[in-house]
Amino acid sequence: MYLLGFDLGSSSVKASLVDARTGVCVATDFYPRPEMQIKSLKAGWAEQDPHSWWLNLKAVTKSVVAQAAVQPQEIGAIGISYQMHGLVLVDESLQVLRDSIIWCDSRAVPYGEKALKELGEEKCLSHLLNSPGNFTLSKLAWVKENEPELYKKVRYFMLPGDYIAMRMTGKVCTTASGLSEGIAWDFQQEAPAGFLLDYFGFDAALIPELVPTFGMQGGITAAVAEELGLAEGTPVTYRAGDQPNNALSLNVLHPGEVAATAGTSGVVYGVNADSNYDPQSRVNSFAHVNHLPGAKRIGVLLCINGTAILNTWIKNNVAPEGVSYADMNQLAAAVPVGSEGLTILPFGNGAERVLGNAEPGCSVHGINFLRHGKAHLIRAAHEGIAFSFKYGMDIMNQMGIETTTIRAGHANLFLSPIFRQTLANITGATIELYNTDGSVGAARGAGIGAGIYKDAAEAFATLTKVAVVRPEPSEVEATKEAYHRFAVRCASLR
Secondary structure, three states, rough: EEEEEEOOOOEEEEEEEOOOOOEEEEEEEEOOOOOOOOOOOOOOOOOEEEHHHHHHHHHHHHHHHHHOOOHHHEEEEEEEEOOOEEEEEEOOOOEEEEEEEEEOOOOHHHHHHHHHHHOOHHHHHHHHOOOOOOHHHHHHHHHHHHHHHHHHHOOOOEHHHHHHHHHOOOEEEEOHHHHHHHOOOEEOOOOOHHHEEEOOOOHHOOOOOOOOEEEOOOOOOOHHHHHOOOOOEEEEEEEEEHHHHHHHHHOOOOOEEEEEOOOOOEEEEEOOOOOOOOOOOOOEEEOOOEEOOOOOOEEEEEEOOHHHHHHHHHHHOOOOOOOOOOHHHHHOOOOOOHHOOOEEEOOOOOEEEOOOEEEOOOOOOOOOOOOHHHHHHHHHHHOOOOOOHHHHHHHHOOOOOOOOEEEEEHHHHHOOHHHHHHHHHOOOEEEEEEEOOOOHHHHHHHHHHOOOOHEEEEOOOOOOEEEEEEOOHHHHHEEEHHHHHHHHHHHHOO
């Protein structure tokens, strides 16, 4: 039996077929090539056509089924991971009313800020664990005010993953975890946030039916089965936002466990057992995939915008022409820990929530023209990215998440020996690296939701480490000195 997992990102739709018995990914692919279009009709806006997601999902489904040469009837369940915080609107006939306002669109910021001020920080943070901010419900408030005639036609608002599941099954539903991503979940009531819906003037009937994150969420319709090349009735049994799902893919489910990614932006996601929150909203808290009213599992998410994008910028603009990322790592390895006093703050990719939404830009400090060269800049960039993780993780520690182990995919900046060693040295944590990704995690999640696995322990029994990085005692003191310079510079930005 096989499990099919999808990961709907803003650049592509990835799919993986996983052998349920062995845990081996037998086929994987992504569409489109090049990246999906993001429409920006005005500065700060970001929209995508949900139908384009469907067309790319259709193409990638046919690709992985053909690669693996499996029969549609052999696929036992489907799981969906998706870009968080987006807004999809449909009418009574379940037709999309407008392009989706996606996660990186900032037009709703004033609506979230006004709600926080008028409802009160204590009310919002104690119930929502976050400011209403620039999340899904605030995006809907923008539509209500700015597109009133369209808003009158809205029957349901959904997250991107809800839309994909609806297209597959014909059933409109969502999850508590998903509503919490949209800042529409009341953690004190363990129900949709009625007080915020009332504030914005939204009818609660706009919320789709609630279903469990793991479990039967509908079966593939006959028409869709023919369109995708799957079997009618194949169950959709799991869905989650991309960061909670990344944590699941790394078997991060219990209090104190931490997952990390370091792509264009970097994310640290830790699990808490208490409904704690950061009073300054520098990190966000959501219902994790295994959150239940009687067994709280709160996912605390730290996002740093300027991570691997800095490394790419260094490669394109600083490193010797034609060098690879592996070559850059070798150049940087010749420079001592701390980059001989050179410090880079990687905050050059938009407003950084960890800095209170300041947008200081990337900055380089301490250049000595007689000492520093390209290799120093490469190393300082990798160290600065690791230090930005540490800076944010200190906030998570204050919320009760003590980090002893960090799990991550063996990809992106975690391929850099300097980055991962610096992160281990400065946090004191052991870093475990795995060959997995979001689409594989969604497939395993589907296996849990369908009862093919009796529990998560069985689902992840075949997940194996490919590398382990521990703090290097001989480097810890120099790393701490370099981090102190970094933290002093960060403090001056706020």
